[in-house]
Amino acid sequence: MTRQIASRLAPLFLCAALAAGMAAPAINAKTEVAECEVPADLQVVSAGLPRLAAKLRARQPVVIVAIGGASTKGAAAGAPELAYPHRLQVALAHVYPDVPFKVVNKGVPRQSAQQMFERFPSDVFAEDPVLVIWEAGIVDAVRGFEIDDFAGAMQQGIEELKNRAIDIVLMDMQFSRSTATVINFERYLNTLHRVGDLNQVYVFPRFAMMRYWSEQNVFNFDEVAADERAKLAAKVYDCIGRRMAHSLRIGIQ
Numbered sequence: 001m002t003r004q005i006a007s008r009l010a011p012l013f014l015c016a017a018l019a020a021g022m023a024a025p026a027i028n029a030k031t032e033v034a035e036c037e038v039p040a041d042l043q044v045v046s047a048g049l050p051r052l053a054a055k056l057r058a059r060q061p062v063v064i065v066a067i068g069g070a071s072t073k074g075a076a077a078g079a080p081e082l083a084y085p086h087r088l089q090v091a092l093a094h095v096y097p098d099v100p101f102k103v104v105n106k107g108v109p110r111q112s113a114q115q116m117f118e119r120f121p122s123d124v125f126a127e128d129p130v131l132v133i134w135e136a137g138i139v140d141a142v143r144g145f146e147i148d149d150f151a152g153a154m155q156q157g158i159e160e161l162k163n164r165a166i167d168i169v170l171m172d173m174q175f176s177r178s179t180a181t182v183i184n185f186e187r188y189l190n191t192l193h194r195v196g197d198l199n200q201v202y203v204f205p206r207f208a209m210m211r212y213w214s215e216q217n218v219f220n221f222d223e224v225a226a227d228e229r230a231k232l233a234a235k236v237y238d239c240i241g242r243r244m245a246h247s248l249r250i251g252i253q
Contacts, residue, residue, distance in 0.1 A: 035218055036239035038209050043243070045250040047202040049167045052131050053252035061100040064088070065124050066107065067116055068135030071174055073107030076233035080105060085133075087241025095245060104129070112139045113153040120160060132161055133204070133244070135171035141188040150188060154195045162199075169247070170196050170203045175210035204247055206240060213239075 055062050066072050066085035074083020089103035106123040108116075113136040124132055134157060140150045154170070161168050172192050173185055189207055196203035213219040219236055 035213075035235065036242050038212055038243060042205055042209055042212065043247060043250065045202050045247050047196075047200050047251065049131060049169075049202075049248065049251040051165060051167045052248065055130050056096060056099055056252060059099050061102070062092075062131075063127055063129045064101070064103045064131045064133065065127050065129040066103060066105055066133045066135070067119065067124060068107050068133075068171065069111055069116075069138055070107065070109035071138070071237075072105065072135050073109060074105070074234075074237055075107075075109055076229060077237055078230040078234075082234040082237055083107065084237040084240040084244065087238045088133075088244050089241075091242045091245035092248070095249065107135075110139060112143070112145060113137065113150050113157070117153050117157040117160075120157065124161075124166075125164065129166060131167040131169065131248075133169045133171055135173075135206075137185070137188040137192050138173045141173065141183055141185050144184075147187055147191055151191050151195055154192065155199070158195070158199045158201060168199075168201045169244075169251075170201055171244075172203060172205060172207045175207045175214065177214060202247070202251060204244060209240075209243060210236070 052062065064085075066088070070076070072083065072085065074080060074086075077083060080086060083105055085103045085105040085107075089101050092099075092101045092103075104127050106119070108119070111119075116134070116136060134154075136154060137150065139145075158168060170192060172189055179185075185207070193203050195201075210219070213236075219232075
């Protein structure tokens with residue numbers, strides 16, 4: 001990484017998110033209600049979640065595993081309860097108060113899609129989930145891994161999950177204006193969505209949602225004061241958890 005690029009990225013990275021290339025987002029002053037809103041076309045869910053739906057209809061306990069990198073772990077916010085998986089659990093419990101929810105956070109920073117896939121036996125299957133949310137593509141893009149290798153790892157993971165009758169949601173990468181100018185996310189973003197489409201798996205469009213928030217100045221992802229990053233990142237994670245809960249509700253209908 002050149003000194004010029006490093007200087008542009010440095011203010012955006014936090015703790016374990018450094019190697020993953022994830023920006024620590026900031027939040028503009030807006031009302032709490034408006035902060036998490038997105039256009040309707042960003043909440044279109046094209047693939048169903050039949051096993052999750054069956055669990056909810058029967059009011060049986062639901063276990064969800066969220067596997068991914070630093071942004072799943074919630075490194076930028078600084079505490080597990082502020083990460084998006086826990087915020088998702090809170091949002092789902094609010095909507096379905098008579099269903100016990102457990103969202104297991106299996107975020108490990110600095111891992112490629114292949115490395116995440118290799119954790120499936122210990123970190124996913126051992127939890128016996130009805131749904132897996134797989135956030136991937138960030139490290140692969142930052143390190144410039146071969147697209148075919150990235151696609152192959154995602155395909156293997158999807159096939160393993162389907163063979164075990166586990167519902168799947170993929171999640172694409174985060175967005176910030178600064179990182180988007182120095183890291184070529186587009187190829188990996190398109191590949192992730194193409195793999196999802198080919199396998200009839202819903203891809204949660206986090207990148208597009210965060211870009212929308214940035215364009216609308218709901219959240220300002222750049223030029224964040226160091227002492228504000230953790231608090232503001234937690235706000236974004238909360239919005240992602242709430243938007244994911246909304247998508248899951250659509251997927252079970």
